């Protein structure tokens with residue numbers, strides 16, 4: 085595959101926040117390589133002055149997804165905390181568009197489109213195709229990809245820039261298969277012209 089980037093392309097970094105990375109409260113294991121890949125994709129898009137968007141979980145301290153509220157996850161990505169910050173390895177451009185999600189106590193949002201201005205923002209910027217990487221494959225990446233497609237955007241999933249939790253072995257692979265069934269293009273760094 086040979087994908088040539090154009091001004092209608094945007095890079096969407098999904099939830100590359102400290103709590104989901106090594107040492108975080110809800111860390112996905114083995115994220116070093118995908119973080120390095122994300123850094124590389126970011127450079128590629130910034131060098132070509134293309135749109136970069138970063139989504140983040142941005143929860144209140146009593147968020148419904150936290151175990152102490154009866155939810156499935158340990159406390160993570162509390163708005164304003166160190167854990168909620170993007171990785172220091174990512175040098176986000178000043179013009180980056182940040183999308184904060186699940187920022188009220190009763191609302192859970194795996195998708196970066198859910199309850200955010202992402203679709204409107206992208207349309208205003210003339211974006212028609214998203215290149216998506218980040219965490220985690222079968223949760224926020226999957227739901228973001230599905231919503232992007234249902235909103236009429238073309239999606240390229242950057243397979244070397246995503247990582248699964250795999251609570252059940254194979255969850256990540258199954259999620260990728262679903263994305264592909266729904267029309268997402270699977271690609272890695274070698275498929276993109278630099």
Ligand SMILES: [Zn+2]
Pocket residue numbers: 141143149160161186
């Ligand atoms: Zn969350």
